[in-house]
Amino acid sequence: MTNKTLIVSAPGKVILHGEHAVVHGKVALAVSLNLKTYLRIQPGSDEQVRLYLPNIDTHLSWKTTNLQFLLTAIDADVQNPKAASKELVEQLRQYAGISEGYADAMSLSILxxxxLYGAISSSNSQLPSVDIVVWSELPIGAGLGSSAAYCVCLAAALLTTSGAITCPALQGKDIARWNDDELELINKWAFQGEKVIHGNPSGVDNAVGTWGGMLRYHAGKIDPLPRIPNLRILLTNTKVLRSTKILVAGVKDKLNKLPSIMKPVLDSIDAISCECERILNAIASGGDVNEQYTILEELIDINQHHLNVIGVGHSSLDRLCQVTAAYGLHSKLTGAGGGGCGLTLLRPDTSPSVVDASKRALKDLGYDCWETNIGGSGVSLRSPSSLQKDIFHLLCDGKTADEEF
Structure with a gap:
């Protein structure tokens, strides 16, 4: 086990195009956000394992002796991740004192x-004593990949600490990355963590958190795309809660009732994803930026209309589109729809005054709004100097757990 203090980050994600259509065999484009989750791991003391999650006001600690059952309960090969059985999840639930039917963020984060701690540590003769702090810029439960970013950070930190993968050398750099084979192992373990949280996830969110950039998802196959430009967006959370399951079922019901109408709409969404991929590659290759951005804006407008047609729009998202359109900007929902989040494309020459005015108007509606970038790097090891002061203090203020099992 390494005795170093490590700081790891992983990005959230948005779906650029292909929401819902992807369920029916069409192409979706998922892209990383410049909003990240950060994790600090350091050697613990007094044979304790401490977990501090300030976003959900959770401070926990366990004695390593009380966690020894994990070594026998979890049959794991660190190089060949596999899913936790229902019986094991139930055993972990009972141990942590989580009531049956749990679904809140704290319970899922603990499980x-x-x-991940027990499975990745199972290659060692004893469980390591560690102090872990995880803090995120991502809103929880908004469809922006917050749980996947958490899983990716945990997997990367625990694999590095256990010696299953190397610790990348910063050597004066602010950020360092693992090699492709190590990233693949991180991704596989993060996917197992996502299964504990979501049951049957697609694997897209943890893949974006691991690899960054943009991923093309089609018929269960995930392909990272090279040469993707780093785009500016406004990301808006309407804070309207919705059920992804109900929305997905609604689209399927419409498709079954009106196949001759719905199939062409889904085909068009598929074509939008493919055309967007082509345009982004053209921008990265040095094409006419103004012309390409105009096409990207048209694709956003068309897709938003399609998403309303298939029944996943919402009045809160209509207001988002109307407000930003008043400033010459183009917006669409991202994710499940029915509320939730939307994204607004910002051209390279969009003036700060337009951005600020749009943000103020959206906040006046009660929405949360961030200016951020999409297409950046995936999970990374970071130097303390690379962090903003507020993030650094949250991760490194020496807080300890106040609840013990």
């Missing part, structure tokens, strides 16, 4: 941590 995911216990599984």
């Amino acid at each position: 995911c941590f216990l599984y």
